[in-house]
Amino acid sequence: MRKVLIVDDESWVVESLKDLVDWNQYGFEVVAQAHNGAEALEVIKELDPDVVFTDIRMPEMNGLELIQRGRSVSSRIQFVVVSGYAEFAYAQKALTFGAVAYCLKPFDEIEISGVLMKIKKTLDGAQPVQDFSLMHLLDELSAENQSKLREEFRKFHLSDWSTTGFVAVVSVGPRELPDFYEPVLKLKIGTSKTAYLFGAGEVESRRRKWIDHFPPGTKGIGIGAITTDLSAIKDAIAIADVLAHQFFVNARAGVFDARSYRQDELNKRMLDMKEAIRDKDLKKAQVVFDELESLFLTHELSVRHAFQVYNMTVSFLFGLGQSENILYSYEQLIQSYPDVSAMLDELRKLTARYMRSSDSPSVETKNQTFNAILQFVTSHFNEDISLQDLSDQFFMNPSYISQLFKKEVGETFTAYIARIRIANACELLNADNLSVHEIAERMGYHDYFYFTRIFKKITGKTPTQYREEHR
Secondary structure, three states: OEEEEEEOOOHHHHHHHHHHOOHHHHOEEEEEEEOOHHHHHHHHHHHOOOEEEEEOOOOOOOHHHHHHHHHHHOOOOEEEEEEOHHHHHHHHHHHHOOOOEEEEOOOOHHHHHHHHHHHHHHHOOOOOOOOOOHHHHHHOOOHHHHHHHHHHHHHOOOOOHHHHOEEEEEEEOOOOOOOOOOOEEEEEEEOOEEEEEEEHHHHHHHHHHHHHOOOOOOOEEEEOOOEOOHHHHHHHHHHHHHHHOOHHHHOOOEEEEOOOOOHHHHHHHHHHHHHHHHOOOHHHHHHHHHHHHHHHHOOOOOHHHHHHHHHHHHHHHHOOOOHHHOOOOHHHHHHHOOOHHHHHHHHHHHHHHHHHOOOOOOOOOOOHHHHHHHHHHHHOOOOOOOHHHHHHHHOOOHHHHHHHHHHHOOOOHHHHHHHHHHHHHHHHHHHOOOOHHHHHHHOOOOOHHHHHHHHHHHHOOOHHHHHHHHO
16 A cells, blocks of 8 residues: 555644545555644655645645655655645645645545546556546646547547547536447546537437436536547536536526627626625615626526626625635535525625625634635525534534634634624614514524524614614
């Protein structure tokens, strides 16, 4: 077994990476962990690991220095950088220092498995690896890998791809697409996603079959454009992947083909949104939301534009800077909302709450990962959120999230949720003619008497007393 060392100053990262894949399956064993570069360097000297997964930003010695100094101990060590979105540039720099790969948090099982297979091949002296990762070939389209891809095409009877072309198709769902009688090359690209490479001549008949008899359990099928360029395969799959997730925008399962979208219109609307939020102009913001919803309903924007709308709006509201600091991918949006209209509705409410209150609780700390958690809680405060829900959403240990709340905001998760709910309840008591019972329901309290107890504990008054005094 090849020895692996995992280095990260946050214990949840180490544990999540350890639990993510079956290391033994690929011939590896996690033999140690360290929480800073200096500690890791000592472990390297003692255990002589074959592979080191390391974060970039750590106390005492950062990941870049660890790579440099670790290579002086043993030049054969394979370093893999694990990075948050905000450290993306550092990860690129690490590659020039000799890292063999970088992986973004939260980790993707397929990506880590591919990296391990690549490293195994290197450590085994470039001997062929059984069941090699086709995605690895796509990542590194050297002359040798292009030759291997051509061989794969011949193996699956796609030998005429260079003249008639091929098409990338991606399906989203728990099962692969059924009943393939024509030549097709399949790639598993996610836990619920499969990519297929068809000869261009077979796609149209297959498309008609999918439309007439849509595969049960499938959410979306994305069909890319015809290409004859091997170097374009990865991009073609990425485009088909976005198209397959268009069910989020269309609010229905279906087959989705390549088309052009209105990025220019989105840019204009988001500029208007930025100005509306800056000026706290709720009426203008609602107009922008209406315009955005119209663009989505007429299918002029894609799921990736939904990703941009969500992250940019939250960034405008809470001053979080570039969207790279926000750990929401378009796939996470799909897990959080049934469709784009529900997402926009939540953003409308969030924007209205922000503009109606000049003293809304801050949702930014120095911990970028925790900022993403606070954004989520602020957006969903009136839902039944638990620490376990946050754990599932952000791949962290529940007890660690609880510790972060106490450390970063000075109160427990439960107290933080209650404070936000009661602050918004006060706004509704001032502004609306809703009954106290209706306000309690809107704030996520299904027990009226429990709501009044919490309200009085935080404000010193009952909801009725508060409304009478402020009217």
